[in-house]
Amino acid sequence: MKKIIIIAGIALVVIVIIVANFLKEDKGLQVDVEKVEKGTVTQKVTGSGQIRPEVQVKVSANVAGKILKLHAEEGDEVKKGQLLVELDQEQYIAALERAESNLLSAMANEKKLKSELQRSRDLRTKGLLSEAEYEAVEASYEAAKSNTRQAAAAVKEAADQKSKTRLHADMDGIVSQLNKEEGEIALGAQFQEDVIMIVADLSRMEAAIEVDENDVINVSIGDTADVEIDAFVDTTFKGFVTQIANTATIKGMGTQEQVTNFEVRIALLDYNEKFRPGMSTTVDVITDIRRDVIKVPIQAVTAREKPKLNMKKDVEEENLEETSDQQEEKEMHEVVFWVNENNIEARPVKLGISDDTHYEVISGLGEGEMVVTGPFRLLSRTLKDGDKVSYEDPNKGEEHVN
Numbered sequence: 516m517k518k519i520i521i522i523a524g525i526a527l528v529v530i531v532i533i534v535a536n537f538l539k540e541d542k543g544l545q546v547d548v549e550k551v552e553k554g555t556v557t558q559k560v561t562g563s564g565q566i567r568p569e570v571q572v573k574v575s576a577n578v579a580g581k582i583l584k585l586h587a588e589e590g591d592e593v594k595k596g597q598l599l600v601e602l603d604q605e606q607y608i609a610a611l612e613r614a615e616s617n618l619l620s621a622m623a624n625e626k627k628l629k630s631e632l633q634r635s636r637d638l639r640t641k642g643l644l645s646e647a648e649y650e651a652v653e654a655s656y657e658a659a660k661s662n663t664r665q666a667a668a669a670v671k672e673a674a675d676q677k678s679k680t681r682l683h684a685d686m687d688g689i690v691s692q693l694n695k696e697e698g699e700i701a702l703g704a705q706f707q708e709d710v711i712m713i714v715a716d717l718s719r720m721e722a723a724i725e726v727d728e729n730d731v732i733n734v735s736i737g738d739t740a741d742v743e744i745d746a747f748v749d750t751t752f753k754g755f756v757t758q759i760a761n762t763a764t765i766k767g768m769g770t771q772e773q774v775t776n777f778e779v780r781i782a783l784l785d786y787n788e789k790f791r792p793g794m795s796t797t798v799d800v801i802t803d804i805r806r807d808v809i810k811v812p813i814q815a816v817t818a819r820e821k822p823k824l825n826m827k828k829d830v831e832e833e834n835l836e837e838t839s840d841q842q843e844e845k846e847m848h849e850v851v852f853w854v855n856e857n858n859i860e861a862r863p864v865k866l867g868i869s870d871d872t873h874y875e876v877i878s879g880l881g882e883g884e885m886v887v888t889g890p891f892r893l894l895s896r897t898l899k900d901g902d903k904v905s906y907e908d909p910n911k912g913e914e915h916v917n
Contacts, residue, residue, distance in 0.1 A: 544898070547889040548854060548906045553882050554810050556875045558803040558868040560734055562724030562779060566744060567792045569782065571715035572686055574599055578607070578679045579703035582695055582711070589693040593714060597684045600711055602701060604680035611673035618666035625659040632656045679703075684714055691715040691792055715792065720783045722754060722796045725764065725776035733802040734759055740781045745795040747787075754781040756800060803868050810873040811851060811864070815886045817895050818847045819861055851880065852887040852898055854906070859887070861900050 580602030587599050635652040638644035692713040695701065702709040722742050726734060734756060742752040758780040767773045781798055783790075850861045864879030880886070887894055887904070898904075 544893060544902055544904045546852075546854075546887045546893065546898075546904045546906050548885050548908075549812055549815065549888045551809060551811055551876070551880050551882060551884045551886060553807055554873070555804065555806045556808060556810050556868055556873055557801060557870045558733070559799045559870065560726055560730040560802055561797065561799050562726040562730075562776075563795070563797045564722060564724035564778075565792075566720050566722050566742075566783070566790060566794050566796050568688075568691070568715035568717055569719040569721045570686065571688070571691065571713055571792075572684075573708060573710045574682055574684075574712045574714060575708045575710045576600070576602060576679065576682065576701035576703040578602070578676050578701075580604065580607075580680055580701055582697050582699050582701055585693075585695075585697055585712075587690045587693075587712070589690050589712075591690045593684045593688060593690060595684055595687050598681060599684055599714075600682040600701075602680035602682075602703075604677055607673065607677040607680055611670070611677050614666065614669040614673040618663070618670050621659070621663040621666040625656070625663045628652070628656040628659045682711070686714060686716065688714040688716045691717065717788075717790060717792075718786055720786075720790050720792075721757065722781040722783065722798050724779050724781065724796070724798050726779050726800075728763065728775040728777065731759065731777040731779065734779055734800055735802070739801050741799045741801070742781060742783060743797045743799075744790075745797075746789075746791075752783055752785040752787075754783045754785075754798070756780070757782045805868060805875050808867070809876040809880055809882055811876050811880060811886060812873055812888050813869065813871075814891065814894070815851050815888045816849055816864070816866065816874055817851070819850050819899075820847055852894065853880070854885045854887060854904065859898075859900065859902050859904055861898075 582600060583603050584601040585599070586597070586601070587593050593599065632652050635644055635649050639646070639649045690712050693711075694713075695711045701711060722740075736756055736759065738756045740754045740756060742754050744750070744752065756779060760778040763775045763777055765773065765775050779798075779800065781800070848863050849866060850863050853860050853862045862879055865877040867875030867877050869875065887898065887906075
């Protein structure tokens with residue numbers, strides 16, 4: 516008897532579960548939705564780099580010498596033409612004096628030979644000097660004139676070398692960097708910089724950023740930019756693009772990590788006396804703005820295989836196509852899942868520009884329509900036309916079941 520009661524109880528539970536499942540309302544797939552609205556879509560290109568002066572001059576010596584005196588320290592304000600650095604010039608003074616002495620000697624020799632040439636000319640006129648002897652004296656005089664010119668050039672060169680032991684500012688600005696101290700040696704190479712200090716105009720700063728090769732084509736001269744400098748928390752500075760590099764900067768060439776970037780320069784419109792060259796910055800360059808356009812959340816856009824145009828193909832033909840070694844990739848297109856009270860539909864859309872959160876919709880959707888925005892796994896893989904879904908109506912704040 517007890518066994519019969521247990522069996523009957525189990526059977527009753529099973530029946531209750533079956534009936535409950537049968538009567539239970541199928542609410543379908545739970546999804547998130549959002550209403551399509553009109554608004555502004557702002558396309559941006561982002562890059563990172565450093566800020567630096569728009570104009571700066573590296574002060575370096577063209578002649579070698581010991582630094583005797585520095586007339587400016589880092590942070591000092593200097594004026595154009597101001598003396599900045601004095602190098603030891605003793606050897607250059609001596610070289611100038613030797614050159615001047617050689618010039619005097621050459622000039623004296625030229626004067627002597629000029630007198631001899633005049634006497635030779637008179638003797639030749641009287642028939643007392645042969646043509647060959649006269650030509651020899653004339654050649655000596657021409658050589659003396661050449662030696663004088665060479666000696667004069669040597670004086671100019673020595674004077675120029677001596678003048679280069681005094682370095683002056685080429686512009687008004689601030690000494691932004693000082694690389695040497697008094698007593699150190701300036702190497703003084705004409706074709707290799709040995710920078711003693713840098714003078715910069717800190718009132719005109721720019722951000723130099725690197726932009727990916729795929730994004731730089733959207734950037735144009737004059738585009739406005741929002742500049743964030745790490746040192747200035749919660750502060751955004753304004754700027755505009757002044758220069759776009761024509762040559763790429765390539766890192767990791769030939770490796771899987773190869774990166775190709777282009778330098779973009781942005782002039783800062785806002786001046787701050789606390790700006791310092793080398794500060795890290797992130798810049799959003801605004802490349803396009805579309806106002807009062809239909810826009811859809813980025814997460815609502817997914818891709819699906821494009822339906823075949825001829826759905827009545829011969830089965831054998833389709834099998835041959837599927838097994839062909841040269842089978843083409845299935846064509847995909849961008850869609851959003853549109854919902855209303857009656858159904859759900861994968862609707863193709865034509866998209867324009869995008870920002871961080873939305874796409875511009877050129878065609879395929881209208882203002883006020885409802886689209887699925889999540890969950891991501893469901894939206895990106897399994898959701899399809901005709902699926903039954905449930906969602907919370909954003910207009911009414913209540914659950915809605917198709």
